Amino acid sequence: MSRTIGIDLGTSTTEAAVYRDGKKELIFNPDGLAITPSAVGIDESGNWVVGERARAQYLMLPESTAIEVKRKTGTDEAITLGRARYTPIELQAKLLSYVRAYASAYLGESVDRAVISVPAYFNDMQRRDTIRAGELAGFTVERILNEPTAAALSYGLDHMEEESHVLVYDLGGGTFDVTLLEMFDGVLEVKASGGDNQLGGKDFDELLMEHLLGRFQDRTGKNLRKDRRALARIKDEAEKCKIALSDSESFHILIPAICVLGGVPAELDETVTRAQFETLTKGLLQRTHEPIDTVLADAGITENEIDHVILVGGSTRMPMVARDILDYLGIEPVHAVHPEYSVAEGAAVQAGIISGEIDPAESLIMTDVNPYTLGVRTDDDGSGDCMNVVIPRNVTIPVTRTERYTTCRDYQTEVLVEVYQGESRIATHNHRLGKFYIRSIPARPVGAEELDISFSYDLNGILKVSAVLLSTGMEKGIEIDMAKGGEKAQDLSGWKEAEGAKTWRAVIRTAERLLSRPQALPEALRGSLREATDELKKALIHGNREDAEAEGDTLRELLRIAKGGGV
Template sequence: MIVGIDLGTTHSLVGIYGDTGSQLFPNALGDVLTPSVVSVDESGVLVGQPARERLISHPQRTVANFKRWMGSSRETRLGDRSFRPEELSAMVLRSLVADAEAALGEPVREAVISVPAYFSDAQRKATRTAGELAGLKVERLVNEPTAAALAYGLQDREGEGRFLVFDLGGGTFDVSILELFDGVVEVHASTGDNYLGGEDFLDVMVEAFARDHALTLRDLAAHELAQLRRRLEQAKRSLGQDGSAAIEVSLQGRALEWRIDEARFSSLGEPLVQRMRAPVERALRDARLQPGQLDEIVLVGGASRMPQVARLVSRMFGRLPLRHVNPDQAVALGATVAAGLKARDERLEEIILTDVCPYTLGTQVSRREDNGQVRNGYFHPIIPRNSTVPVSREDDFYPMTAEQKQVRIDVYQGESPMVANNIKLGELNVPIAGHAAPEQRGVTVRFTYDVNGLLQVEVREHATGKVHELVLEQNPGLLGADEIRERLAALQALKVHPREQQENLQALARAERLYEEYLAQRTLLQEWIARFRSVLESQDTDLVDTHRRQLHQAMDELEAQA
């Protein structure tokens, strides 16, 4: 059984391609969206909504948005230990797998996981490592816009067509242009911005609030900042429906009120909206298409609900985009289709899916200028961006001087003519046979980029035929095999709260969050928490269920009155 997983910045989802098509599995709280949040308490690890509630009450023990750190060596301290982004992602994956196993009644060991189309080599390798740490064999990484196209059933449309998928999630932005013909889904171009998403629009709201109230954000306590972001997130979500929103929040002993309308929000977010233009225009150029040559525009990603996003797309393409699939679920639904393809589901056997390499991959070279001076630092492309994958390309390189004893192959990804502006993936030093003829003193460098977006580099000596394989030792974002084993053992030793306790944990976490937020009701909330903890100790399932429903009802009323 191969599941499809959308490992998102804000939310994550899991499902399969079954008898009735794509099916998403609910978590223990009955929701198919599981917040990508991890928290550590005195007795174990919480994931999802219970953890999200603790962002305010326990900010030093809770973390979100760690997908943006994938591929880096950044560590986050929660409780008495630190976690890398791969480990935090692995805990989310483990929670999703538990939900899938509860729904299927059988173990889940294989998965297709979606990644942003513009994820780098290191970020993709980190995602595979996260799957490995979660006990999964990652059968394929599928680009999110490609998955979204599969979710829309574009592969089932009769005839041919060209489609642009505009994917704005919580933390990343991707654009892909696909062509469909004879059961083939072929990606022609993918671009994007790994640091542009709904969280950035929330950031500009936070900054505007701080300016309006003469606040210095760095002076706020962690729980105060988390509380402010939560209230503003709620306001952002209601803007599209109501046209305006108001919040009240207590910060640094001050009761503060703030109102924002859709017009001001659009003004605040305009620089971010304009940043979306460049990737769209680049994708069109790379695909050699004009906007009028596209048959449909597909809008996905939770942040695409913002009115200014639809307005941008309508202005750029002169038409309304497709939005009939839930934008929060589109990528996950497509990931299940990709899982079905991988599992060779007979209903999908006529579909062929191709993708592209979103970055140019190459090496550093030196050039001899007209005055005889040797200048280093030039980028030499080997695999151009938007080459159809899998792809393998090679080129020959020679030493600059007869005295050279070795050549260094530096591997870079990027679009700048100078390597200083690109991302270095690694390097390999290869010896040169000093006695060989000049034409035998070179090397052949081969880059191979596979369907998962992972790069392999081989260097062959002309003189000896010996082949060297590149190990990306210089990338601090990658874990070695030994370290993966060590961290896997450490994660397995962590206690994870049982799935059947999630509803009770979420109720307690919500009550503790409200205790943090509502000063005037603290005595009442403390009584509710103590009473519910007492009921939990009784281990009477019916009594616990009754009290939990009553507690949620009381908290709903409290928040509605506030």
């Protein structure tokens, strides 16, 4: 049986660890280091370079090197390397296959299963893309684990006896996570988690860079913001400066020949003091306060009840972070775990639990929460766009909740159940996960027909939604796999073979013919027509005659409008 490893796929660095022979063990890369920069690039001869070499190459060839890809995870934004364009998933996969290769070499056995950690605040799209990157790299992704939970697992395994409330403060390269845990009798209960997935060490670098660029421009009048090569060098120096300022009071930056001014090479020569740096970046630390507040409120805990604040993530090495926490919460934070390795180690512990390397009877048990509010769209205030919460965020999972709803119009015969994820009170501002119709509701006055809608959310991030019409007992539902990303897009080509397809063939054909001509219809009508056609096909494939009947009628009506020139 092959080995399962834990991977901390970070914004700026990546670490891997394994649990074997009863202890956590870091995996070293060919350079003999446990920390691999999260950089991927293509060198001059067209070969892929990953890790330390790619990071070094970034200074020389920023055009064909990608860093901080994690920040784009979950989007479709293409990244240009040299002449070709890549998706964030492909680049993350390159990085992961590099990890897989060196882990196999280091452990001396094949490694094809992994637990990958992501920020707790990653949404389902970002999680799904991380899984796909893992699969592209040849891993079977056993579990997506929240980073602060991983850090807590690593801490918890060494402090099994403790009974306490622990706040994990994870300020990494690109994301900020805060999680409140309760430890009791070897059980690790996540009470609430939150964060800001666009706040991390890179933002500190960027502010410092901006400061340096501004100073350079003031002094010489030259704007370097368009010069990618100069930017890469300044970025590198800014990062070094930030790290150095954690230990010393000031740092001298000298970049010779950064550009040519009037035929003479000009240098960037600046001294930055720690006080200067801290004033510059004060605003960033203030952004951590709100997630902390939210998490404490959700967990129903005040700052006096917190026993430890654990710092995780490289950025927490900055002394100002600890000072800010002391100011804000009145608690002296501790470096109880290694800020850079603990997430990978925690992922390895989880891998050990899953693969049976760790005896479940003696190890930690962990309970987790769902990070986002889940609900349905309702017409509570007459706007038809209300987010009605079924499972609030930060509820311990697995969980099943049921809410009762009624019809909102007289003689309403169908209900559209739309499932949303997000924190806004306006449903359409949130992310729609899926929808389905309940049809053939007896036509009765408003409010007379009642529906029970149940949400059931399990540990693997799969949400099952079902609705029961109380008067007839009719039941319908969908399954949304959040780990894989929303409702599966269905293949609708099979409708022709479906039973009853004959009846509707003519109608569908007419509709499709209309849809194939861009000029034929106003845009609004087009949309409704396409939706109705798809719904009809779906109903046919499912063999649901009632739905098909209803959708067919809608479609016919739409066609009549389209042909009749909008009477």
